[in-house]
Structures are given as structure tokens and as C-alpha cells.
Amino acid sequence: MQPIEAALESLKSLKPGESPNYTATAKNYGCNRSTLSKRHRRVQGTRAEQYENQRYLTEEQSRTLIAYINKLTARSLPPSNQMLRNFAKEIRHAEKRPGNHWPERWRKRYAKDIMYAYATGIDKGRKAADSAFKYTLYFELMQRKIQEYEVEAEDMYNMDEKGVLLGILQEGKRYFSWRKYEEDGLKQRLQDGNREWITSIGCVCADGTCLSPSLIYQAVSGKIQDTWLQDFDLKEQYCYFTSSPSGWTNDKIGYTWLVNVFNRETKAKARQRYRLLIIDDYS
Incomplete structure (x- = not known):
């Protein structure tokens, strides 16, 4: 038992109404008189209690x-x-975030549960999904349907969206669950979504042509800022611009894209193809 703890135990034996002699007790047990007094009067707690209160x-x-x-x-x-x-x-519902050095202290305390390492490598789960057999089966089925329904290349389109995190991403350390890190080798870092996002929508035709691109900016107001279009040339380029609070697509944006981009441009392309067929027939 530490001297201060022994001195406190001795003070517990005082009779009701008896005043403690902190100086004599501290000298007897070889501890600090001021600390003994504060601890006994519950003005100051143990180091562990102080640390717990300051966490x-x-x-x-x-x-x-x-x-x-x-x-x-x-x-x-x-x-x-x-x-x-x-x-x-x-989690704490606080007004301010903890200091810059808090994560280091916190992860040392819970080193058995979490680890801090560079986010590199390939996700094992995603690698396992990379199946040549499934790819082959898909394209064989696709080919049969194309032949069955006599679908032309100019009538097949593929549309996809890609989120881009604004700013420069550099390799950095991340927090991992020890169990998932060791069992599954989950080391790959995806975009964390903690910064501003911009989403691009692209649509490519099987004949090698493509539709005009679309960009979705992040804006709570739903408005487009002039600074976003500084390098855009209205005479030479065509692009569909919009915004959403998250910077991602939603039902409204998806519908608008189908009407104003996909439907409009594919119809124009079909009309152009029809005119060429007429010219070929007359020629």
C-alpha cells in the first residue's frame, strides 16, 4: 500500500468529533501533508479518479x-x-472536438481493440468477388439476349456515376478493428465522405459514342456557383450541371437526367441515323 493510502486508512480510525492531525500523520507515514489533507477532505481525488474526470x-x-x-x-x-x-x-455531444493529440492518447488506452496503420493493399472481400466464372456467365447470357432480340450496338448504353473527393488524397494512417484487420486483411481505404464531394455521370454507347457528361456539385442551397463554371466553354462544350446537399444523385436528379440528357440526346441520335438511312436508300 502506498504511504498516502496508508495515512488515509489511519485517519479513518478517528473517533467522531476528533480533529485529524494532518502534519503528524503525514510525517508518520512519509507523505505530503497538503495532499493528505485534500484527499481526506475529498477536495482532491486519486490520480486515477482525476484522469477519469479529465477523459x-x-x-x-x-x-x-x-x-x-x-x-x-x-x-x-x-x-x-x-x-x-x-x-x-x-458521441459526447460536445461543442468542440478533442485536441490534435487526443487520438494518440486514446488509441494507446485501447490498443487491444484497435490499431493504427497505413491503409494500403486490396480488400480481400472485393478480390473474392472478382470471379472470372461469373463474368463469363454474364457476357454469355448478354450475347444470347442480343442475338435473340436483334439488338443493335447503337441501341445499347451503359451509364455509371463516380464520386470524386475534392482535394488531394495522400496515403495516410487509419484506424482499424484488430479482428477484421487480421481475419480479413481489410486494409483498403475508400473515400471517407468527410470532405466535399462532386459526382460525375457518364453514359457510353456500345457503338463507341457517348452522351454529354453530367456533374453534381454539393450545395445545400441547390444553386450552382459561378466559380464552378469558370473553365466551362458554352460554345465548345455541353454538360449538365446540378447540385444536391450531399453531392450525390437522388430520385429527382436521376429523373431529370433521363429526360434532359439521355432521352434528348438518344432521340437526336436516332433521328440522325434515320436520316442517314433514307439518304442511303435514295443513293
């Missing part, structure tokens, strides 16, 4: 954060230091 997150809140890191690791979205501070702020 940004309680034990329960930290376990909530660890559970969230495990979930993000399983989704190939290991958080960064900045994200960890954001999550801690939300």
Missing part, C-alpha cells in the same frame, strides 16, 4: 466509438484522426 470520453462512450470503428473497418472505411475526433465530438 474526453467515458468508458461507455469509448466502447461506442470502438464499435463504430469495427463497423467502418468491415465496410472498408477505416477512419482517420480527423474523423475519429469528429466521431468523438458527436
Whole structure:
């Protein structure tokens, strides 16, 4: 037992109404008189109690954060230091985020549950989904349907969207769940969504042509800013611009794209093809 703890135990034996002699007790047990007095009067707690009171997150809140890191690791979205501070702020419902050095102290305390490592490599789960057999089966089925219904190349389109994180992404360390990291080798870092996003929509035809691109900016107001279109030449280029609060597509944007981009441009292309067929017939 430490001297201060022994001195406190001796003070517990005082009779009701008896005043403690902090100086004599401290000298007898070889501890600091001021500390003994504060501890006995409950003005000051133990170092462990002081540390617990000064912690940004309680034990329960930290376990909530660890559970969230495990979930993000399983989704190939290991958080960064900045994200960890954001999550801690939300869990605590605080006005300010913890300091820049808080993540380091926190991860040392929970080193058995989480790890901090570079997000490199390939997601094993995604690699397992890369099946040559499934690809072959898909294209064989596609080919049979094309022949069955006599679908022309100019009538086949493929549309996809791609989210782009504005700014420069550099290799950096992330927080991983130890269990998922060791069992599944989940090391790949996806876009964390913690910055501003812009989504591009592209549509390519099987005949080698493509439709005009579309860009979705992130804007809560739903308006397009002039600065976003500085390098856009209205005379030489055509592009569909819009915005959404998240910077991603939604039902309204998807419908508008079908009407104003896909439907309009494919109809114009079909009319042009029809005119060429007439010219060929007359020639």
C-alpha cells in the first residue's frame, strides 16, 4: 500500500468529533501533508479518479466509438484522426472536438481493440468477388439476349456515376478493428465522405459514342456557383450541371437526367441515323 493510502486508512480510525492531525500523520507515514489533507477532505481525488474526470470520453462512450470503428473497418472505411475526433465530438455531444493529440492518447488506452496503420493493399472481400466464372456467365447470357432480340450496338448504353473527393488524397494512417484487420486483411481505404464531394455521370454507347457528361456539385442551397463554371466553354462544350446537399444523385436528379440528357440526346441520335438511312436508300 502506498504511504498516502496508508495515512488515509489511519485517519479513518478517528473517533467522531476528533480533529485529524494532518502534519503528524503525514510525517508518520512519509507523505505530503497538503495532499493528505485534500484527499481526506475529498477536495482532491486519486490520480486515477482525476484522469477519469479529465477523459474526453467515458468508458461507455469509448466502447461506442470502438464499435463504430469495427463497423467502418468491415465496410472498408477505416477512419482517420480527423474523423475519429469528429466521431468523438458527436458521441459526447460536445461543442468542440478533442485536441490534435487526443487520438494518440486514446488509441494507446485501447490498443487491444484497435490499431493504427497505413491503409494500403486490396480488400480481400472485393478480390473474392472478382470471379472470372461469373463474368463469363454474364457476357454469355448478354450475347444470347442480343442475338435473340436483334439488338443493335447503337441501341445499347451503359451509364455509371463516380464520386470524386475534392482535394488531394495522400496515403495516410487509419484506424482499424484488430479482428477484421487480421481475419480479413481489410486494409483498403475508400473515400471517407468527410470532405466535399462532386459526382460525375457518364453514359457510353456500345457503338463507341457517348452522351454529354453530367456533374453534381454539393450545395445545400441547390444553386450552382459561378466559380464552378469558370473553365466551362458554352460554345465548345455541353454538360449538365446540378447540385444536391450531399453531392450525390437522388430520385429527382436521376429523373431529370433521363429526360434532359439521355432521352434528348438518344432521340437526336436516332433521328440522325434515320436520316442517314433514307439518304442511303435514295443513293
